[in-house]
Amino acid sequence: MTSSTDPQLLALAQSFRTTLRHAVYLSRSMDGEAEITTTQMSTLSMAAEQPIRVSRVAANLGIRVPSATEQIIKLEQAGLVSRGQDPTDSRAVLVQLTERGRSAWEDASRLRNERVATLLAQLDDDDRARLAAALPVIEKLNHVV
Template sequence: MPDNESDLVMQVARTLRRRWAAAYAPLGLTPHQARALRVTGEHDGLRLSAVADALRISARSATEVVDALEKAKLVTRKPDPTDRRAILVAVTALGERTLGTLAAARTKEADEFFARLTAAERAALRDILGKLVP
């Protein structure tokens, strides 16, 4: 059993990530692909460099992630209307539907994970964690 707060927080985060990864697997998505899809879905077209920055990965790695999403028809590449040299990544209609499925899976897994806490404990946890988020 971890003996300090930072180890406990990391263990909780790892456990949630594992649960989410298992929930994404039936959709054929890795956690990086799911996160890239979520980030892209938050914008109406996003440059590949912005996807890489959001995922904190190299541009080359982001290209591989976006290639997989494009192959699955979840995103498409299109020219940037403000800079014809640049390419934007945009979510397709199938990608939008998949985003809904991902959100539901994340919520379900988190709800099941935190179900062992009472409503008061969950509220206290949110308050505590909220104080730690910059």
């Protein structure tokens, strides 16, 4: 990975980074006055799919394991998740949503979705199609790593 990179690729990379930065600002402004932080929301989203290890939460969030432990403990104290043993590995801890956690996640998720949907409603059909087409591409990038 030297500096012998295709100029067109570099240009796309730069646009992508800039747009991503702007999107993050946008996302933050949407989250604004929520009672659940973005990190907690992300953690709940992961656990909503299936029980997940602390180390995986940390890896997905891009933070260290002790930091993930800290957040998860807070979520546990709030009654939103529970920590249980992994039957296949007694070192591991499986984080899963409680009933309250699931409904809290659903509520917060719905609220955010509605806000974003309101934004998207102001695009025309072509733009929405372009956006929809690009989402799977961005997802691919994560698996390339």
